[in-house]
Amino acid sequence: MNVELAQASARTETVFTNASLVLRDAVVAGTLMVRDGRIAAIDGGSARMPAAHDLEGALLIPGLVDVHTDNLERHFQPRSGVLWDKVAAAIAHDGQIASAGITTVFDSLTIGSAPGWDTRAEMIAPMIEGLEYATDHRMLRVDHRLHLRCEITHVDIPTLAEHHASSPLTAMFSVMDHAPGDRQSPDIEAYRQRYQKNLNMSDAEVDAHVSTLIEGSKRFGPANARAIADLARARGLPLATHDDARIEHIDEALNFGACLTEFPTTLEAATAARDRGLPTLMGSPNLIRGGSHSGNVAAVTLAQAGLLDMFASDYIPASLVQGAFQLAAGETAWSIPRAVGAVTAAPAAAVGLADRGRLEPGLRADLVEVHLVQGRPIVRSVWSAGTRVA
Amino acid sequence: MNDVTIDNARIVTPEAVIHGRLVVTDGRIAAIEVTGTTTAGGFDLEGDYLIPGLVEVHTDNLERQVQPRPKVRWPADAALLAHDGQIAAAGITTVCDAICVGFYGGKRERLEFLELSLDALDKGRAAGVLKAEHLVHLRCEVSDPDVVDIFADHVDHPDLRVVSLMDHTPGQRQWHDLERYRTFHRGRSEATDDEFEALVRRRIDEQARYAEAHRQGVLDLVAGRDVVLASHDDTTVAHVAQAHDEGCRISEFPTTTAAAEAARAASMAIVMGAPNVILGGSHSGNVSALSLAAAGLLDGLSSDYVPVSMVHAAFVIHDRLGWSLPRAIAPVTSGPAAMLGLDDRGALTPGLRADLVRVRHSGDVPTVQAVWREGRRVA
Numbered sequence: 001m002n003v004e005l006a007q008a009s010a011r012t013e014t015v016f017t018n019a020s021l022v023l024r025d026a027v028v029a030g031t032l033m034v035r036d037g038r039i040a041a042i043d044g045g046s047a048r049m050p051a052a053h054d055l056e057g058a059l060l061i062p063g064l065v066d067v068h069t070d071n072l073e074r075h076f077q078p079r080s081g082v083l084w085d086k087v088a089a090a091i092a093h094d095g096q097i098a099s100a101g102i103t104t105v106f107d108s109l110t111i112g113s114a115p116g117w118d119t120r121a122e123m124i125a126p127m128i129e130g131l132e133y134a135t136d137h138r139m140l141r142v143d144h145r146l147h148l149r150c151e152i153t154h155v156d157i158p159t160l161a162e163h164h165a166s167s168p169l170t171a172m173f174s175v176m177d178h179a180p181g182d183r184q185s186p187d188i189e190a191y192r193q194r195y196q197k198n199l200n201m202s203d204a205e206v207d208a209h210v211s212t213l214i215e216g217s218k219r220f221g222p223a224n225a226r227a228i229a230d231l232a233r234a235r236g237l238p239l240a241t242h243d244d245a246r247i248e249h250i251d252e253a254l255n256f257g258a259c260l261t262e263f264p265t266t267l268e269a270a271t272a273a274r275d276r277g278l279p280t281l282m283g284s285p286n287l288i289r290g291g292s293h294s295g296n297v298a299a300v301t302l303a304q305a306g307l308l309d310m311f312a313s314d315y316i317p318a319s320l321v322q323g324a325f326q327l328a329a330g331e332t333a334w335s336i337p338r339a340v341g342a343v344t345a346a347p348a349a350a351v352g353l354a355d356r357g358r359l360e361p362g363l364r365a366d367l368v369e370v371h372l373v374q375g376r377p378i379v380r381s382v383w384s385a386g387t388r389v390a
Numbered sequence: 391m392n393d394v395t396i397d398n399a400r401i402v403t404p405e406a407v408i409h410g411r412l413v414v415t416d417g418r419i420a421a422i423e424v425t426g427t428t429t430a431g432g433f434d435l436e437g438d439y440l441i442p443g444l445v446e447v448h449t450d451n452l453e454r455q456v457q458p459r460p461k462v463r464w465p466a467d468a469a470l471l472a473h474d475g476q477i478a479a480a481g482i483t484t485v486c487d488a489i490c491v492g493f494y495g496g497k498r499e500r501l502e503f504l505e506l507s508l509d510a511l512d513k514g515r516a517a518g519v520l521k522a523e524h525l526v527h528l529r530c531e532v533s534d535p536d537v538v539d540i541f542a543d544h545v546d547h548p549d550l551r552v553v554s555l556m557d558h559t560p561g562q563r564q565w566h567d568l569e570r571y572r573t574f575h576r577g578r579s580e581a582t583d584d585e586f587e588a589l590v591r592r593r594i595d596e597q598a599r600y601a602e603a604h605r606q607g608v609l610d611l612v613a614g615r616d617v618v619l620a621s622h623d624d625t626t627v628a629h630v631a632q633a634h635d636e637g638c639r640i641s642e643f644p645t646t647t648a649a650a651e652a653a654r655a656a657s658m659a660i661v662m663g664a665p666n667v668i669l670g671g672s673h674s675g676n677v678s679a680l681s682l683a684a685a686g687l688l689d690g691l692s693s694d695y696v697p698v699s700m701v702h703a704a705f706v707i708h709d710r711l712g713w714s715l716p717r718a719i720a721p722v723t724s725g726p727a728a729m730l731g732l733d734d735r736g737a738l739t740p741g742l743r744a745d746l747v748r749v750r751h752s753g754d755v756p757t758v759q760a761v762w763r764e765g766r767r768v769a
Contacts, residue, residue: 078696082673087755092698099475137753316458318472378519390769
């Protein structure tokens with residue numbers, strides 16, 4: 001081999017040795033070799049090459065796959081009334097995501113939102129533009145895609161979804177129905193009070209809001225949900241349902257061709273999903289906090305009942321790795337491969353990403369070096385397709 | 391350990407931008423050489439900039455992680471790790487975490503936040519898990535009834551580096567425009583108009599009763615200690631004169647050109663928020679940081695509530711005001727390092743700490759590509 005070629009291959013080859021490799025079924029002490037951004041080889045020995053990256057026994061896990069986070073919005077609107085530069089917001093969000101060990105992220109944006117909900121309609125387009133610009137200019141550390149959360153109570157949602165789906169980043173849809181009286185907010189009066197208090201609204205304004213949602217759900221919901229499902233199918237993109245509460249919701253999800261149920265609100269719905277083979281996702285903040293902020297079924301309850309397949313970070317990126325190791329350590333006592341699988345292999349498989357989520361030769365070299373310090377996972381280093389990004 | 395050779399970099403030294411190599415030995419900068427060659431085993435920067443690790447005197451980002459959503463409290467130790475990860479990803483290698491003392495608005499959880507944060511910082515440091523070096527900045531709200539007692543409990547904290555004197559009473563300083571205060575406040579709370587009016591009255595009353603005595607109480611506790619005093623939101627020449635007499639060496643976020651000029655005349659360092667540079671003005675309607683920079687009235691930029699705004703602001707100043715890079719990065723590196731009395735960092739000079747940031751500036755916004763703290767890669 002000539003000198004130039006040797007240098008070129010040295011540049012694209014990285015060896016991680018003395019690692020505790022978290023494989024699908026076991027944690028194995030060994031060496032992992034990366035070439036050209038892919039995992040080239042894994043073996044149980046240790047490498048004596050001087051250039052090898054010695055992990056000193058630390059865990060090496062696959063890069064996390066987060067199919068639902070609202071975190072971009074927190075950077076686009078860092079303070080009430082302050083809208084940030086759209087490209088800088090994407091970069092800031094990306095840095096936080098990478099530092100949390102997430103190498104594939106579906107940035108979830110709510111379209112068709114009602115007044116007072118987190119994401120305002122006029123924020124959607126700039127957030128997508130910022131992500132597109134940063135992606136096109138190779139400014140981002142990890143792989144970003146768009147997850148369009150479609151509120152089916154909104155009359156125009158099929159048109160809005162179609163419009164935003166023209167972004168090349170669009171990679172996933174979900175259908176949501178936030179009408180109180182069902183799903184996330186079964187108690188209409190409790191929803192009313194929460195909404196009114198948060199927005200400092202008059203009774204008449206709240207009445208109008210609640211009846212718009214309930215009306216919208218009845219009049220447009222079924223057809224809108226079907227339209228979004230058809231859009232997803234036509235584009236060959238994964239679809240999720242949201243806040244499923246009853247067996248009928250799960251049957252409907254299967255009927256739509258959904259690949260997962262996000263944040264089921266009852267044990268009944270999660271059980272039905274398991275019986276019918278529909279994977280279940282919960283938010284890792286729910287796991288860390290020990291319950292849902294809206295009072296529905298706790299993630300840990302589903303985990304203990306064996307009804308939980310995967311997590312998403314929801315709104316706290318660092319909670320994903322923390323949640324996984326909490327399941328490995330707590331009463332649930334999941335094995336480390338199983339717990340890590342819930343934030344890597346399981347979400348990757350659910351949304352059809354066959355090239356990542358596991359430490360196996362041929363897959364993307366998305367890797368996270370994790371140190372367990374007093375049982376707490378510390379993300380020390382992160383590689384995306386073989387490049388160190390955090 | 392912590393030896394690294396960085397090649398093919400545009401190295402921003404205090405005097406110039408040099409294309410070449412920077413060698414790190416034992417976590418310190420050993421040499422800077424002009425050269426076109428690369429080294430076997432070296433880290434190729436592919437022509438990107440190499441600047442010193444940023445030094446941050448005031449960030450509220452930790453508090454944002456502890457309370458990620460209204461009514462959601464996150465465990466402080468986990469919040470600290472998330473904060474630290476964001477800080478390192480933003481190229482900040484030395485950070486003063488600003489923690490409120492007082493001004494809790496009756497919300498006891500903010501007092502709890504002070505104690506939990508300091509406890510998490512102590513443990514994180516002891517466990518060696520933090521990427522950036524964290525120091526403590528206690529923001530003392532002088533109109534608070536209990537500020538002196540609370541501050542007294544923490545004045546001996548070994549990592550305390552900055553103490554700032556604040557007075558956020560509406561109708562003056564940052565909030566001289568009550569309407570803006572109302573808008574800001576409404577975004578963060580559920581108060582009705584009547585509750586808001588009552589709050590404003592209570593704040594003004596508390597200021598009259600406590601501000602003067604408590605300002606002196608904080609000063610008495612600080613006297614003789616090796617900490618840096620800062621005054622906050624100076625608006626008038628009188629504010630600056632008082633701060634200078636009290637021993638303040640930094641004027642943080644002066645709200646008017648007159649106050650900044652007075653600070654300059656008194657040899658106080660002037661710090662503005664980097665978000666102000668990015669947004670093209672202050673979110674509370676006060677003087678623009680870019681205009682102060684253009685007038686030569688800027689020594690430091692703080693990220694305030696957006697960590698990535700520091701590196702971004704330095705490049706905005708470079709692009710918009712035509713400052714050379716050595717000059718444009720000073721307010722986020724050597725400027726704050728000097729204010730904090732940290733003479734071992736803040737510049738790419740042999741002998742100093744190898745706190746290094748690789749920055750690419752190809753699109754509209756600079757991106758941090760890699761970060762080393764004392765020669766160890768942290769982001």
